Amino acid sequence: MITVVYFAWLRERVGQGSEQVETNAKTVAELVDQLRGMDSYHAAAFADIRAVRVAVDQVLTDFDAPIAAAREVAFFPPMTGG
């Protein structure tokens, strides 16, 4: 079981800020494929993966990153701090 969290327009498209997901995904990319198949909301959120950034256990990483030991995976658009 992994916690998946969403921010900004990804949160709005998915319709919730976080969810628990049962997964056998080995990488972020495999998790995205699984999430995409869940429903049309998730499919819309991940329609253009180039616009999505990912953090695994609060550390910015990329879609090839392994998630076997991860507790939390976060998806969000490019950051606009400052």
Next chain:
Amino acid sequence: MPLILQDAAFDPWAMAADFSANLPGAGALVTFNGIVRGDGGLARLEIEHYPAMSRPAIETIITQAMQRFALIDALVIHRFGSLSVGETIMMVATAAPHRKDAFDAAEFLMDYLKSRAPFWKKEHRADGATWVDAKASDEDALNRW
């Protein structure tokens, strides 16, 4: 290395005064305040962040600045929540023996906060709300460091 993340408004001048009160060896103090710009009929700015990540991510950025530049200390304050036009969004302050390190460190902190601190801005106007897109130039700005 004070870091403050809060939804409440703050007085950047009072914070700068506190920060500058105890800086032995400082010969230069640089402060930057980011404020909500009221262009295009903006009603308010909503700032969302990733609470579990924002503090460690910014602490890492401050630590890198401390290692890279000859700083005595650095301060970062960043707000989240709903902000009105003219309100202060965030500030950085850097203190160094000499001005170049203070200026460069402030720019380094700002460049990294812009693209590596997990905050997102949504602009609310009379006719709707839109998320602010990151600019390619913001990402490019990191390459100069």
